[in-house]
Structures are given as structure tokens and as C-alpha cells.
Amino acid sequence: MELFTVADIPEIEPGDDLAAIIADRADLRADDVVCVASTVVSKAEGRIADLADFPAGPRAREIADRLAAITGEEKDPRFAQAVLEESVDLLMEAPFLLTETRFGHIGVNAGIDRSNVPDGDLLLLPKRPSESAARIADGLPTDSVVITDTCGRPFRYGQRGVAIGWDGLPASRDWRGQRDRDGREMGVTVQNVIDELAAAANLVAGEGAGGTPAVVARDFEFGDLPGSDNHFREIEGDYVRQALRGWSYQAGGEA
Amino acid sequence: MELFTVADIPEIEPGDDLAAIIADRADLRADDVVCVASTVVSKAEGRIADLADFPAGPRAREIADRLAAITGEEKDPRFAQAVLEESVDLLMEAPFLLTETRFGHIGVNAGIDRSNVPDGDLLLLPKRPSESAARIADGLPTDSVVITDTCGRPFRYGQRGVAIGWDGLPASRDWRGQRDRDGREMGVTVQNVIDELAAAANLVAGEGAGGTPAVVARDFEFGDLPGSDNHFREIEGDYVRQALRGWSYQAGGEA
Numbered sequence: 167m168e169l170f171t172v173a174d175i176p177e178i179e180p181g182d183d184l185a186a187i188i189a190d191r192a193d194l195r196a197d198d199v200v201c202v203a204s205t206v207v208s209k210a211e212g213r214i215a216d217l218a219d220f221p222a223g224p225r226a227r228e229i230a231d232r233l234a235a236i237t238g239e240e241k242d243p244r245f246a247q248a249v250l251e252e253s254v255d256l257l258m259e260a261p262f263l264l265t266e267t268r269f270g271h272i273g274v275n276a277g278i279d280r281s282n283v284p285d286g287d288l289l290l291l292p293k294r295p296s297e298s299a300a301r302i303a304d305g306l307p308t309d310s311v312v313i314t315d316t317c318g319r320p321f322r323y324g325q326r327g328v329a330i331g332w333d334g335l336p337a338s339r340d341w342r343g344q345r346d347r348d349g350r351e352m353g354v355t356v357q358n359v360i361d362e363l364a365a366a367a368n369l370v371a372g373e374g375a376g377g378t379p380a381v382v383a384r385d386f387e388f389g390d391l392p393g394s395d396n397h398f399r400e401i402e403g404d405y406v407r408q409a410l411r412g413w414s415y416q417a418g419g420e421a
Numbered sequence: 422m423e424l425f426t427v428a429d430i431p432e433i434e435p436g437d438d439l440a441a442i443i444a445d446r447a448d449l450r451a452d453d454v455v456c457v458a459s460t461v462v463s464k465a466e467g468r469i470a471d472l473a474d475f476p477a478g479p480r481a482r483e484i485a486d487r488l489a490a491i492t493g494e495e496k497d498p499r500f501a502q503a504v505l506e507e508s509v510d511l512l513m514e515a516p517f518l519l520t521e522t523r524f525g526h527i528g529v530n531a532g533i534d535r536s537n538v539p540d541g542d543l544l545l546l547p548k549r550p551s552e553s554a555a556r557i558a559d560g561l562p563t564d565s566v567v568i569t570d571t572c573g574r575p576f577r578y579g580q581r582g583v584a585i586g587w588d589g590l591p592a593s594r595d596w597r598g599q600r601d602r603d604g605r606e607m608g609v610t611v612q613n614v615i616d617e618l619a620a621a622a623n624l625v626a627g628e629g630a631g632g633t634p635a636v637v638a639r640d641f642e643f644g645d646l647p648g649s650d651n652h653f654r655e656i657e658g659d660y661v662r663q664a665l666r667g668w669s670y671q672a673g674g675e676a
């Protein structure tokens with residue numbers, strides 16, 4: 167498998183045709199997987215916003231006040247308002263906001279970015295990234311598109327690339343029922359390949375001013391295995407998520 | 422960046438010289454990163470065990486009884502004993518065991534595998550995978566080795582490759598202080614590259630009987646950025662881990 171960046175992508179503006187911009191700059195093959203950073207998808211879709219677009223309500227003010235008290239820094243309640251409006255569930259409200267976005271992804275601040283954003287204050291995630299992926303795939307000589315973001319996670323230090331939307335390939339490949347090297351049936355192994363593709367793409371795209379928001383994964387072989395589009399966990403079975411419901415942050419110590 | 426598997430690796434046995442086996446089968450370059458599945462590291466290090474090696478004590482019997490009651494399946498208390506012996510902290514005891522291994526990794530059943538294991542019943546993770554990585558790197562024409570495993574995670578469906586040990590490259594690259602495309606200083610971005618490399622390697626290694634436990638990542642550029650060896654989170658700041666302390670599973674509903 168090979169991973170390479172698409173060179174010379176300009177600064178993306180609302181209304182830009184990302185598929186055309188990518189297709190013009192890469193000699194794509196039908197079985198390539200194109201990984202596109204959510205940042206540029208959001209820019210193309212006009213998901214740039216100002217704090218002024220989010221006049222804060224009581225809940226956002228309560229959250230911002232509490233975060234200000236915890237961190238000792240001033241917190242703009244309009245940012246909390248933006249996060250709430252971009253979310254359908256609040257998993258943690260302190261010492262940072264962890265939410266479920268409208269499309270099921272769990273991330274800090276609903277994935278709203280303040281890096282690599284010109285003009286506006288805020289860059290919201292694409293509204294429905296799998297629909298974005300399908301639209302981009304439509305304009306490319308390949309069917310397979312993964313929309314990526316970078317985020318942190320429990321237990322493990324640092325951030326890594328993840329998939330937040332996809333089209334043209336299954337999210338996971340299912341090894342259940344296959345035989346292992348010892349002839350035993352494998353019980354539990356569902357491999358989330360779009361997250362692995364997003365992580366791989368992030369290695370070559372980087373986080374900085376590099377200007378490489380599109381990465382091509384060439385010669386990835388899904389293999390002759392069943393696939394599924396399960397990607398975000400159901401709450402039933404997500405015990406960590408359930409545990410967070412009974413927890414709340416207490417400054418200076420553990421709950 | 423290119424990712425390719427090392428072909429024709431035999432079934433690994435205790436005492437095998439993994440570095441020699443890999444070096445013989447791949448034309449490695451000095452800046453390659455070699456990703457090795459923990460399975461074969463464990464086999465080479467003789468980390469194969471039988472359930473009989475783990476006579477169950479009271480705690481293991483309590484855990485197994487509770488799991489049996491929850492799942493309606495018989496549970497061998499010796500397996501719980503093995504997990505406890507391989508662990509330094511127990512984060513969840515039901516409906517499955519989630520623990521911290523001696524080297525700081527958090528995983529289900531302390532990462533003990535029953536797939537792709539001949540003879541013995543159990544394959545324990547390498548004792549100190551970063552030391553394994555250093556030993557393997559010693560025998561290779563490259564310095565950079567990542568030991569991988571496959572595991573699940575909160576919030577997101579399916580499993581993906583992660584790094585559990587590494588040597589010769591930093592775990593993370595640090596973008597803090599760099600300027601983004603808009604000239605703004607990036608605040609929080611530490612990119613865990615070894616986890617991303619492990620995920621990428623897993624895409625080509627697969628989970629089944631493929632027999633490709635070693636993957637070469639060629640032309641990965643770390644770049645001129647500071648690195649760090651932080652990889653597993655400290656508990657302070659790991660709010661999910663703190664939340665699990667106050668939680669316990671209740672059958673048929675949420676805690």
C-alpha cells in the first residue's frame with residue numbers, strides 16, 4: 167500500500183469543488199481511497215462561523231462560567247453555545263466539553279477547530295460527513311472517500327487521525343467466522359479500516375501549515391471479507407460512555 | 422510513504438531470533454520503521470501459557486462467577502487469574518475485564534490472545550514491549566521498531582492497530598508552538614505517530630491466517646519537530662479512567 171499527498175491544493179473557499187480540485191492534481195485510479203481532511207470539507211461547505219453567530223443561552227453561560235472557574239481563564243459563552251448547537255448529547259461538561267455530534271462522532275468541543283481557519287473564528291465539522299464523502303466521490307475517478315479529523319481519546323496520549331465520514335467502502339471488515347492460523351474460528355475481530363486509513367493518512371498530511379489536506383491510499387486491499395458500516399458505537403455496550411453519565415468533574419480531585 | 426509486508430515468515434517459536442528472521446526476508450533501509458505484531462514477539466519470547474499455569478485465587482473466582490452470572494456462560498477462573506497476574510490495575514471487571522498492563526497499556530483481558538496461538542492456550546503480551554522493540558532493532562539495519570496489537574476502544578466501533586512498544590523513534594510529534602496556515606500558534610496538537618503507524622501496518626497485516634506479522638513503513642518522515650515518549654495517558658487528566666472508578670456494571674441497565 168502506498169500513501170501520498172495531493173500537491174498544490176489552494177486555500178479552500180466556500181463553494182469550491184473539492185473533487186475537481188483533487189482530481190486535477192492527482193492521477194487517481196479507480197481503486198484508490200482518497201482521504202480528505204474535514205478542515206477543507208468544512209471550508210468548501212461554508213462551515214466557517216463567527217462567535218457572533220452563536221448568542222449564548224443560559225446553558226452555555228452556565229458551562230462557560232464553570233469552565234472559567236475551573237481553569238481560571240475567561241471563557242466565551244458563545245463558544246459553548248456553538249458546541250451545544252453542534253451536538254446532540256453532552257458526555258462531559260468539565261473540565262472540557264465532550265459531546266456527540268449530529269452524525270454520531272464523539273469529540274472534544276464537537277470537533278470545532280480554530281486552527282488553519284482564515285477569516286471566521288470557528289470552523290465547524292461538516293454537517294453530515296458521509297454525505298460529503300459521497301458528493302466528493304461523485305466527482306472523482308474513484309468511489310472510495312474517507313473524511314478525516316484529528317482527535318484525542320481516552321487512555322492513550324496524543325491525538326491521531328480518525329474517520330468521521332466515508333463512502334464507497336465499508337467502515338469495517340469482519341473477520342468473524344474466519345479461521346486463524348490454528349484453524350480456530352476467530353470470535354471478536356471486527357477491524358475498523360476507515361479509522362486505520364485515516365490514521366495512516368494523517369501520518370503524511372500532518373497537522374501544521376503543510377497544506378496537504380488530501381491523501382491517496384493506493385493498493386489498499388479490503389480483501390474478500392464481509393464489511394459493515396458500523397463505525398460509532400451504540401450506547402448499549404459502550405460502558406465508558408455509560409460511566410461518564412454518572413460522573414462529574416471535581417476540581418482538585420477525582421469524582 | 423509505502424507499507425509492505427515481510428513475506429514468508431515461518432511459524433514463530435520460543436527462542437526464535439525475530440530480527441534475523443525479518444532481516445533475511447526484507448531488504449531494509451536505515452530509515453524504515455518496522456512494525457511487528459505482538460503475537461510473534463510473544464511467541465519468540467516464550468509468552469505462551471496454559472490455563473493450568475494460573476491456579477485461581479479468591480479474586481479470580483469472584484470475577485469469573487460474576488461474569489458467568491452476567492453472560493450465562495461458564496467462565497474459567499484461571500483465565501481471570503491470568504489477566505489479574507498480567508495487570509497492575511483493574512478498570513472494569515464486568516461485563517469484561519479492562520486492565521492496565523505492567524507497561525501501562527489499557528486493554529481488554531490484558532491483551533491476552535487466544536487467536537493464532539498453537540499449542541498453549543494463551544498468548545500473553547510481551548512483558549515490556551519497548552524493550553522487545555529495542556532488542557529487535559538491535560538486530561536490524563534500521564533503528565525504528567514499533568510493536569503492535571489490535572484492540573477496541575470507547576466510543577468507536579471495531580478494533581484497530583495500536584502501538585504497545587517502540588524504540589528508535591519518538592512516540593509522538595509535537596506541533597505545539599508551530600504556526601498554522603493562518604499564522605496562529607497551534608495550541609494542543611500532539612500527534613501520536615506510533616499509534617498511527619500501527620494502524621497503518623494493521624491495514625496490510627490483517628487479522629487472520631495471513632501470516633504477515635511484520636510490516637515495513639518506508640519513507641515515513643517524522644519531520645523537523647520535537648518528539649516525546651508520552652504514549653499512555655497519566656491518570657491525572659484521563660477523566661474517562663477516573664469515571665470508570667466510580668462506575669460498576671449493572672445487568673439489564675446502566676449504572
Ligand SMILES: Nc1nc2c(ncn2[C@@H]2O[C@H](COP(=O)(O)OP(=O)(O)O)[C@@H](O)[C@H]2O)c(=O)[nH]1
Pocket residue numbers: 174175176177178179203204205206209279281282314315316371372373374375376377378379380602
Ligand atoms: N492546501 C490547503 N491545505 C489546508 C487547508 N486547510 C487546512 N489545510 C491542511 O490540511 C491538513 C490538515 O489540517 P487540519 O487543520 O489538521 O485538519 P483536521 O485534521 O481535519 O482538523 C494540514 O496539512 C493543513 O495545512 C486549505 O484550505 N488548503
Ligand SMILES: Nc1nc2c(ncn2[C@@H]2O[C@H](COP(=O)(O)OP(=O)(O)O)[C@@H](O)[C@H]2O)c(=O)[nH]1
Pocket residue numbers: 347429430431432433458459460461464534536537569570571626627628629630631632633634635
Ligand atoms: N508468519 C507468521 N504469521 C503469524 C504468526 N502468528 C501470527 N501471525 C500473523 O500475524 C498477523 C497478526 O496476528 P494477530 O493475531 O492479529 O496479532 P496481534 O494483532 O498482535 O494480536 C496475522 O496476519 C497472523 O496471521 C506466526 O507465528 N508466523
Ligand SMILES: [Mn+2]
Pocket residue numbers: 204205277279315316
Ligand atoms: Mn479538526
Ligand SMILES: [Mn+2]
Pocket residue numbers: 315316372373
Ligand atoms: Mn489534523
Ligand SMILES: [Mn+2]
Pocket residue numbers: 459460532534570571
Ligand atoms: Mn493481540
Ligand SMILES: [Mn+2]
Pocket residue numbers: 570571627628
Ligand atoms: Mn491483530
